[in-house]
Amino acid sequence: MFFRIEPDNGVAIYEQIARQIKYAIANGALRPGELVPSVRELAVLLAVNPNTVAKAYRDLQNESVLETLRGEGLRVARLAVERCRKARQRLLEERMSAVATEALQGGLTEVEFLTLVREVWITVSGKETALKQRLDRD
Amino acid sequence: MDSIFEFQNVTKRFGKHLALDQVSFRGERGQVIALLGENGAGKSTAIRIMLGLHTLDSGTVKVLGLDGQKQGEEIRRRVGYMPDRPALYEWMTVREIGWFAAGFYPLGFQHRYEELAQRFELPDIPIKSLSKGMQGKVSLALAMAHNPELLVLDEPTSGLDPLVRREFLESMVDVAATGRTVLLSSHQIGEVERVADVVAILRKGRLILCEPLEVLKSRVCEAVVTLSDMETVPPDLAGNARLIMSQRIDRVWRLYVRDLDDKGRRDLVADSNHADVKFQQPTLEDIFVACMTSNTGYFEAATESPKELA
Numbered sequence: 304m305f306f307r308i309e310p311d312n313g314v315a316i317y318e319q320i321a322r323q324i325k326y327a328i329a330n331g332a333l334r335p336g337e338l339v340p341s342v343r344e345l346a347v348l349l350a351v352n353p354n355t356v357a358k359a360y361r362d363l364q365n366e367s368v369l370e371t372l373r374g375e376g377l378r379v380a381r382l383a384v385e386r387c388r389k390a391r392q393r394l395l396e397e398r399m400s401a402v403a404t405e406a407l408q409g410g411l412t413e414v415e416f417l418t419l420v421r422e423v424w425i426t427v428s429g430k431e432t433a434l435k436q437r438l439d440r441d
Numbered sequence: 442m443d444s445i446f447e448f449q450n451v452t453k454r455f456g457k458h459l460a461l462d463q464v465s466f467r468g469e470r471g472q473v474i475a476l477l478g479e480n481g482a483g484k485s486t487a488i489r490i491m492l493g494l495h496t497l498d499s500g501t502v503k504v505l506g507l508d509g510q511k512q513g514e515e516i517r518r519r520v521g522y523m524p525d526r527p528a529l530y531e532w533m534t535v536r537e538i539g540w541f542a543a544g545f546y547p548l549g550f551q552h553r554y555e556e557l558a559q560r561f562e563l564p565d566i567p568i569k570s571l572s573k574g575m576q577g578k579v580s581l582a583l584a585m586a587h588n589p590e591l592l593v594l595d596e597p598t599s600g601l602d603p604l605v606r607r608e609f610l611e612s613m614v615d616v617a618a619t620g621r622t623v624l625l626s627s628h629q630i631g632e633v634e635r636v637a638d639v640v641a642i643l644r645k646g647r648l649i650l651c652e653p654l655e656v657l658k659s660r661v662c663e664a665v666v667t668l669s670d671m672e673t674v675p676p677d678l679a680g681n682a683r684l685i686m687s688q689r690i691d692r693v694w695r696l697y698v699r700d701l702d703d704k705g706r707r708d709l710v711a712d713s714n715h716a717d718v719k720f721q722q723p724t725l726e727d728i729f730v731a732c733m734t735s736n737t738g739y740f741e742a743a744t745e746s747p748k749e750l751a
Contacts, residue, residue: 308635310631310634310635310724310725311631311634311724311725311726313721313722315655315658316635342618343615343618343619346614346615346617346618347611347614347615347618349635350607350610350611350614350632350635350636351614351635351636352473352614352617352635352636352637352638353614353617353618354471354638
């Protein structure tokens with residue numbers, strides 16, 4: 304629930320909140336059946352307008368990620384995890400699309416682009432493995 | 442729904458100085474309205490008028506259904522006000538000032554004030570011994586203690602450290618979350634961007650803009666156009682797009698545009714003289730600066746009230 308909100312990064316605040324809740328569900332930080340904070344609580348915690356939180360929650364309800372629990376508030380829906388994983392995938396796809404567009408505009412060929420992707424993957428996964436090994440050792 | 446406050450064509454002069462010029466805007470219940478503008482733009486004047494502290498040269502102002510010129514005292518009893526410079530008797534202690542102020546309000550004030558003082562962790566010592574941030578909190582507690590329907594804050598966080606500013610923001614948000622209305626004038630545009638529903642911008646006494654923040658941000662975009670051949674006039678804009686501000690360095694034009702639709706964007710990209718076009722979503726601060734430095738006559742062209750600048 305300790306989301307990072309950047310009002311000036313081009314993404315609407317309610318969208319940032321909705322995305323981070325979806326990520327939290329996809330990662331298991333928020334589990335089906337668990338309650339989310341009330342609009343008031345989250346608005347104060349994040350220091351953002353309550354209407355913004357309300358909009359994020361409404362959107363998440365419309366997407367069946369959150370559902371009402373009568374008398375208690377909103378909770379994570381049972382089937383939300385799969386939905387959120389898909390949403391996370393879609394967002395990843397969007398970002399990759401932007402990168403691919405940039406590569407295309409920069410004049411890269413398909414081969415050059417895919418080579419670059421492979422190199423980056425190797426570097427990143429190498430770092431992840433190394434980090435994991437260090438953590439396992441300690 | 443009745444508005445919480447409403448200015449209609451308010452004009453106010455101090456001697457020869459025109460402080461407010463035909464200002465019209467309103468706030469609805471439960472909104473957070475941010476009033477932005479340079480120093481001397483008229484923000485504090487507008488706020489004092491809202492509290493019934495000035496007579497008007499023309500126009501009307503209504504607050505909580507009351508006449509701002511005739512029912513000022515009643516307004517001040519029902520509105521919470523935090524002035525930009527704390528108006529506190531510094532020799533009083535935190536507790537004493539609460540007791541003192543309670544005399545102006547209905548029963549329950551002192552109790553709520555003390556609850557707030559506790560929440561803000563204010564020690565019961567003379568106000569002059571408190572840090573600036575804590576003095577600000579006393580002022581805020583006094584403004585909130587009678588649970589006002591409208592909370593008016595005049596630059597509440599100026600000069601305060603980030604921790605205290607954050608606490609103020611949280612309090613403002615909490616007030617709004619309980620359905621009450623907040624009007625704040627502020628230079629902290631980043632903070633405003635987080636909490637405002639509606640943004641109103643004053644420039645030299647004129648209200649050049651007043652609309653929901655969401656709408657403002659979605660309808661204004663920044664376009665950076667690099668020309669192949671330099672031109673000293675800004676690129677043409679198609680359709681309903683209007684230029685708010687333009688700036689040029691050599692062959693590169695920076696444009697702040699209102700209502701640039703997809704076709705307009707495509708047209709800019711397709712122009713044979715445009716070597717490169719980049720679009721960016723500006724921050725509220727960018728938009729504010731663009732409005733302040735508007736050089737295209739965009740704001741002068743409006744003869745309607747700024748809300749109709751659609």
